Amino acid sequence: MPELPEVESARSVIARMALDRAIVDVDDSDTYECRPHAPGEIRAALLGRTLTQVHRRGKSMWCDTSGVGPDRVPGPTLGIHLGMSGKIVIADGHGHEVDGGDYWERGRAPGDYRFGRFSLTFADGGSLLLIDPRRLGRVRLDPPVEALGPDAQEITPAQFRAMLARGTAPVKARLLDQDAIAGIGNLLADQVLWLAKVKPSRPVNFLSPTEANRLARATRRSIDAAVAGGGVHTLGIVPFRKAGAHCPRCGAEMARGVVGGRTTWWCSREQV
DNA sequence: TATAGTGTTATCGG
DNA sequence: ACCGATAACACTAT
Numbered sequence: 694m695p696e697l698p699e700v701e702s703a704r705s706v707i708a709r710m711a712l713d714r715a716i717v718d719v720d721d722s723d724t725y726e727c728r729p730h731a732p733g734e735i736r737a738a739l740l741g742r743t744l745t746q747v748h749r750r751g752k753s754m755w756c757d758t759s760g761v762g763p764d765r766v767p768g769p770t771l772g773i774h775l776g777m778s779g780k781i782v783i784a785d786g787h788g789h790e791v792d793g794g795d796y797w798e799r800g801r802a803p804g805d806y807r808f809g810r811f812s813l814t815f816a817d818g819g820s821l822l823l824i825d826p827r828r829l830g831r832v833r834l835d836p837p838v839e840a841l842g843p844d845a846q847e848i849t850p851a852q853f854r855a856m857l858a859r860g861t862a863p864v865k866a867r868l869l870d871q872d873a874i875a876g877i878g879n880l881l882a883d884q885v886l887w888l889a890k891v892k893p894s895r896p897v898n899f900l901s902p903t904e905a906n907r908l909a910r911a912t913r914r915s916i917d918a919a920v921a922g923g924g925v926h927t928l929g930i931v932p933f934r935k936a937g938a939h940c941p942r943c944g945a946e947m948a949r950g951v952v953g954g955r956t957t958w959w960c961s962r963e964q965v
Numbered sequence: 966t967a968t969a970g971t972g973t974t975a976t977c978g979g
Numbered sequence: 980a981c982c983g984a985t986a987a988c989a990c991t992a993t
Contacts (some may be wrong), residue, residue, distance in 0.1 A: 725988085752973095973988090
C-alpha cells in the first residue's frame with residue numbers, strides 16, 4: 694500500500710503521538726522485519742530513550758532519539774520503512790487503537806494486531822506498533838538515506854529535468870527509481886503518466902522538454918491530491934487499472950503491460 | 966489450488 | 980563502471 698502519501702500520513706502519526714515519550718520496552722523479535730539486526734539490538738539501543746523528531750524522504754522515515762536524563766545524550770536514529778503492507782498504529786495503555794492515520798487500509802479493523810511485527814512501549818503503557826502482514830517493511834538503526842533522490846513532493850523543476858537527463862530507461866522505470874526521485878510507487882507512477890499523457894514505456898532520452906515539464910507538474914499535482922485525499926488509492930486513474938476499463942478522459946480502452954518490472958496501465962489513445 | 970501484489974535489493978548481462 | 984532487467988524476498992487475498 695504505502696507510497697509517499699501513506700508514509701507522510703504515518704510520519705504525522707508519529708509526530709503527534711509518539712515523540713518525547715520514554716521508551717520502556719521494545720519488541721524487535723521479528724528478525725526479518727529488523728534485518729540485519731540480531732534480536733535485542735534495537736531494544737538495547739532504545740530502552741530509556743525517547744523519539745525526539747521524525748523525518749521522511751520519499752518512502753523512508755527515521756526518528757532522532759535522545760536519552761531522557763538531564764544530559765539528553767543523542768542516541769542512534771531509528772529507521773522505519775513500511776514496505777508493501779506496513780502501517781504505523783498508536784495504542785493506549787489498554788491496547789485500544791488511538792491513531793493510525795487516515796489512509797485507506799484494505800480489510801483491517803482497528804485493534805487487529807495480528808500482524809504486528811515491531812513495537813515500542815512507552816512509560817504510560819501506550820505503544821507504537823508496526824503492523825505489516827507481508828513483512829517486507831523494515832526497522833533498523835541508523836538507516837542509510839543519503840542515496841535517495843530528492844523527495845518527490847519537494848523536487849524542483851531543475852532537479853526533475855536532471856533526473857530525466859541521463860540513460861535510456863523507460864520513463865516509468867525512472868519515476869520508480871528511488872535513487873533518482875524518492876517517493877513514487879506503482880500507482881502514483883501510472884497516475885502521473887496518465888495525467889501528463891506520456892506512454893510509460895517511452896525511453897527518457899526521447900522525451901521532449903514539453904513532456905518533461907508536463908511530468909513535473911503532474912507529479913506535483915498527483916502527490917498533492919493523494920496527500921489531501923488520504924492515499925494513492927484516491928487518485929483518478931486507479932479505479933480504471935483493470936481489464937475492460939476505459940479511459941475516464943477520452944473513453945479509449947485502457948492498455949496493460951509490464952514496465953520497470955511492474956504491472957502498468959495506460960490510455961491506449963492519449964498516452965503515446 | 967494458483968496467482969497477483971501500492972517495495973526493495975542482490976545479481977546478472979550488455 | 981554504468982545502466983537496465985530480472986528474480987527473490989514473505990505472506991495474504993482472490
